[in-house]
Amino acid sequence: MAMANNSREDVSANAEWILVQEEIYRRISETHSFVRAVFSGRRRNHQPHFDRIDVRPVRIKDELKVQVEFRGSDGVITKNLFSNEFSELALLDSGFSHFLVENRAERLEVRLGKKGQLFRKLSRTNLEPEYEHDKKKKRFLEERDPYLIAVGISDSEGRIKPSMRDKYLQVEEFLKILETSMSAIAESQDPIRIIDLGCGHAYLTFAAFRFFQLKNRSVNFIGVDVKSKTRERNEEIAKGLGIASEISFVNSAIAEYPVLEVDVVIALHACDTATDDALSWAVKANAKVILAAPCCHHNLHQQIKEKPDALIQVFQHGILAVRQVDLLTDALRAAILEVVGFSADVFEFVSGDHTARNLMVRAICVSAESNAERRKADKLREYRHTCALWGIKPAMEERLELGGIPLSD
Ligand SMILES: C[S@@+](CC[C@H](N)C(=O)[O-])C[C@H]1O[C@@H](n2cnc3c(N)ncnc32)[C@H](O)[C@@H]1O
Structure with a gap:
């Protein structure tokens, strides 16, 4: 994993984290190549409002927006936003520790360590965005299939674990x-x-x-x-x-x-x-x-x-x-x-x-x-x-x- 170490306890003020946040927002705002993003995990001494946030592009009335799913103990809330509205929510600084952003050609994985270290990995992908509103691509096995959960590809709530995506x-x-x-x-x-x-x-x-x-x-x-x-x-x-x-x-x-x-x-x-x-x-x-x-x-x-x-x-x-x-x-x-x-x-x-x-x-x-x-x-x-x-x-x-x-x- 390509990695940058930094000893500060709180990364929110760190210049490198600010640059990475900009990069994440930029990748999400490039709606023609953006495929999906997942924010998950809990940063030390933080308590995010949600367990996980899933972001994907969606076409609504001929406009490309981002669909944001907030998953928490009260269920799932979905919002369709323009990418500038999404960045204004400042979700990257809301206590998550893991960030995954995929576009057509690249996967960016960022993790904030216990001591505030920032780990960043960029790898190649070959993915296609799915823009259809509320229309899921046909899969042989749905993410929540009990077999995928049993073997550990999906988590107990029926979502593919980021580490098991491949x-x-x-x-x-x-x-x-x-x-x-x-x-x-x-x-x-x-x-x-x-x-x-x-x-x-x-x-x-x-x-x-x-x-x-x-x-x-x-x-x-x-x-x-x-x-x-x-x-x-x-x-x-x-x-x-x-x-x-x-x-x-x-x-x-x-x-x-x-x-x-x-x-x-x-x-x-x-x-x-x-x-x-x-x-x-x-x-x-x-x-x-x-x-x-x-x-x-x-x-x-x-x-x-x-x-x-x-x-x-x-x-x-x-x-x-x-x-x-x-x-x-x-x-x-x-x-x-x-x-x-x-x-x-x-x-x-x-x-x-x-x-x-x-x-x-x-x-x-x-x-x-x-x-x-x-x-x-x-x-x-x-x-x-x-x-x-x-x-x-x-x-x-x-x-x-x-x-x-x-x-x-
Ligand atoms: C890289 S893993 C692949 C596992 C699985 N087929 C998959 O693709 O996810 C290779 C597996 O083959 C097993 N294996 C290697 N040589 C073997 C052999 N001669 N006889 C039986 N199993 C073997 C290993 O123990 C290992 O579990």
């Missing part, structure tokens, strides 16, 4: 992808068998469960993670939600978890070759849909000794070399999935603002299609050619038989 956006993006990937299993009315390999704190597991529940589709869900603590936590949450008979959590390494027949496999940010374990597990489990977001690609980096001449300039720069090999890793994962009878695509999962490792590999089983065998043979030939060029054997290939053709050495 996770919520990730959940929404993931559910969008899940929805568009389900045609392969749409026909069947049987319970959907779904497994999350490397589920961690199961934010996406519970979100996917809820997604199907809201569509009245019954599911048998398993979450697998090598960490036993996550299992205990997730089981408690499932119990609290009354779904312990439909979702279970297992403490196991992916590679050691016995293969079952399943319909859908998800594996999001399972580290390094754990993604290869998950993809291979999914292939052996005859999954119809696989959604994997790889991360931490070390495997091929360790293998590549000779770089192809055509990429000599790329390998002169560390960051470009890393990205090149990351891309190669995921491209070859997708290629193997094609070799074994899936149609695979790779696309951006969430915005790349916080990490370059934001790709999703999606695979839909197409091995029943008429030209499947020919297509698989073509893909295998291409795959072998690329591996020979780089002198590599991807971790996923180690875990699978690629159609009985000799493995590359």
Whole structure:
């Protein structure tokens, strides 16, 4: 966090805080790019009138104003104001400690510490303002959804916690992808068998469960993670939600978890070759849909000794070399999935603002299609050619038989 320290007990008189306040008001007044602001928390020795203030732009009779929601013990009061009227309320000095302001391109987070220190962080975003008066954007899961509250993305009053905003956006993006990937299993009315390999704190597991529940589709869900603590936590949450008979959590390494027949496999940010374990597990489990977001690609980096001449300039720069090999890793994962009878695509999962490792590999089983065998043979030939060029054997290939053709050495 970029930070400026200052030892004064009361920041209200501090020149830096005054500048930051001006910046916050300026960002809110730029109504064409302003997306939302949240003022929350309590500054030491202060007692704000409200628990939280939410601000967003709103179009009323062709004029852009800011809609301010004051939330407190007496409920919610909403006012629509011009931005100069908003700044005249001097809400920044009314005792809050946390300030978040987002516009189309940037997120500004400001925190006033116990001793009056001012912490300021600026990061990139890619957001769109929503101007419709009282019209909420359609979400897969509303902020107050009991599942979001149970997993800790929303607070007990049903509002997304500022620190969990990115996770919520990730959940929404993931559910969008899940929805568009389900045609392969749409026909069947049987319970959907779904497994999350490397589920961690199961934010996406519970979100996917809820997604199907809201569509009245019954599911048998398993979450697998090598960490036993996550299992205990997730089981408690499932119990609290009354779904312990439909979702279970297992403490196991992916590679050691016995293969079952399943319909859908998800594996999001399972580290390094754990993604290869998950993809291979999914292939052996005859999954119809696989959604994997790889991360931490070390495997091929360790293998590549000779770089192809055509990429000599790329390998002169560390960051470009890393990205090149990351891309190669995921491209070859997708290629193997094609070799074994899936149609695979790779696309951006969430915005790349916080990490370059934001790709999703999606695979839909197409091995029943008429030209499947020919297509698989073509893909295998291409795959072998690329591996020979780089002198590599991807971790996923180690875990699978690629159609009985000799493995590359
Ligand atoms: C970065 S977290 C991602 C959690 C969750 N999928 C998400 O996207 O929010 C990665 C998780 O994968 C688990 N993991 C890593 N390698 C694993 C393996 N080989 N077998 C099982 N779990 C693994 C870790 O314990 C961790 O909980």
